[in-house]
Amino acid sequence: MKETAIAADTRPWLKAQEKPFIRLKNLTKNFGDFSAVNNVSLDIYRSELFCLLGGSGCGKTTLLRMLCGLETPSSGSIEIDGQDMAGIASHERPTNIMFQSYALFPHMNVEKNIAYGLHRDRVGRAEISYRVNDILKLVQLEEFAKRKPSQLSGGQKQRVALARALVKNPKVLLLDEPLAALDKKLREETQFELVKIQETLGVTFVVVTHDQEEAMSISTRIGVMNGGKLVQIGEPRQIYEYPNSRFVAGFIGSVNIFEGKIIEEQKDFIKIGSPEVDIEILVPHGVSCTINQPVAFAIRPEKIHMSRNKPENLENHKNPKKPIHRLNGVVEEVGYLGNISIYKIILEGGKEIRVTRPNLSRVEGSDISWDDEVYLWFDGGSGIVLVS
């Protein structure tokens, strides 16, 4: 019971009466004929770490730039903490942005870079030095205060940029691909640091990223963007397990998609016939649809089981609560990633699917290898029915 109470507390978007901190209404930005951001409406709550996720050119950076006033919306409105942002210039907004390139002033040292925003606010000398020292401590850069940006590593620059944006205590901190320029190892460490800083200060973060793993690991909620539109908003698990379209399913993680149509509809399950596999797929959860409607059945590679030996004691295929489906195939290719392996399997009908398996054993011989005939099975309930 206690657990659900906490969960409810930290997820304001589940409460109907909660007032959103940032409110975007029908926001559109056109560049000539091209619509970079197309009719986006979005509510972000106080102290959220919200990720805008999408490929390059999907409009996520334009959306971020509109939030801090570097772009003017073509139509629609932005409201931050109850205040309409229309006509408020960038230097007057309660937002600060951290640029992808960091945009550190090359002619100022770390300390002066960080103090820049405070000087503009006419903060007193003593307070500036106090706050700069404080934030330098937070990002662990105290001994680098006198260095110029050109004398810093990529990770250090990233932290200076973060400190410079944070020191002004913005109501909203906007981060444009904050970790993209770092190498993988450093990126993973910095992710956790970023989340820790966000939780310590309680500032609302809006992060733009193209890296779905990054978005999954740091955010409270993700907004997936495609072609200027916000196509799905949800918690990381929601987005991954219950994508609402083929695009989202394919963009977040990898997925096997069986195209087909509904051939039977019952109260607690539907049956999908797919010409790509010679079985009828039973899905136990209710989907509003009609007979003969074209749909896709999507299942993640890790949710398909695989063995060289014929599996015994499997539940009955016909059990609508837990419908187990069996397939046979031949291993076409193997990708060894260390912790897991990815297998490309050609099914009997010629359809190609992907299956991943954790490498539980260190011994090489026990592995499934090239050209092995394998038995595959999955639970119809672990897949998703996609109608769009």
Next chain:
Amino acid sequence: MSNFAKNPAEKPGKQSGKRSRLRNLPFYGFFGKALSGSGLGGKALVIAIPVLWLLIFFLAPFFVVAGISFSEAAIARPPFLPLWQWQDGVFSLSLNFGNYWFLLEDALYYTAYINSLKIAFISTILTLAVGYPMAYMIARARSGLRNILLMLIILPFWTSFLLRVYAWIGILKANGIINNTLISLGIIDDPLIMLQTDFAVYVGIVYTYLPFMILPLFANLVRMDNSLLEAAADLGAKPFRVFLSVTLPLSIPGIIAGSMLVFIPVVGEFVIPELLGGPNTLMIGKVLWTEFFSNRDWPVASAVAIIMLLILVIPIMALQRSHKNDQGGSP
């Protein structure tokens, strides 16, 4: 997906280094061997060409002029005595410092130097004041318009410099375009005296040297990272503050380059003060000309030139030093 490795048994890997392939090229072998045999790399060859150019066309004339400045004037052809002699097995070298001494004695030279530096300094400031906004505007213009504006800056170079200075005489003289216009409009009754004043010299210099200020400034400003300006605005700086605290300090290398390109040639400028300036416009270029062609005193003229060079070399070296410290500074 690059995660998939082919069955290792199917595709045996084949490794070959790029460097070894380069060595197999025939020309690399030939030049490589010839150069490394003589102790010279390809790099040395590349550097040798500009070094040779500077030796022949800059250092050699400099030493010739320096040599003449230490000799004595004579009514002869050339109009100076040789610096060294070889007579009866005796090599005699005579260095005449009298020319330099003469420059110190006569206040004319001293005044001319100071006046030249003053005119060069003021016109550099004026050129910068006119050129900076122009360079800034061109750098900020959209790319199609930008090329047209740059063309317009370079366009005057297509006509002779001398012609363009003459054209200013037509504009500034007593019955020139400006005076005629003002009189016909009834704004003035008597023509303004503009020609043969310092004003005309400044107009001529600013007009002539403006492209040399604008082009390096433009090159600097156009490379300015826009996200720096956006960051400054985002951190609360109003537009003019963004300019003062980010654009201006970051364009200092462009300002220095442009100012040097204007200041240095203006110090020795001859044509503009000769054509537009009056008898009171004393500049070292004019003095040099008089010594060389009217007085035919080549040694004194050379001494004037060498002193001018020294005066200019000192600030150039100091500037380069400060520039170097600024760029490769250590903590």
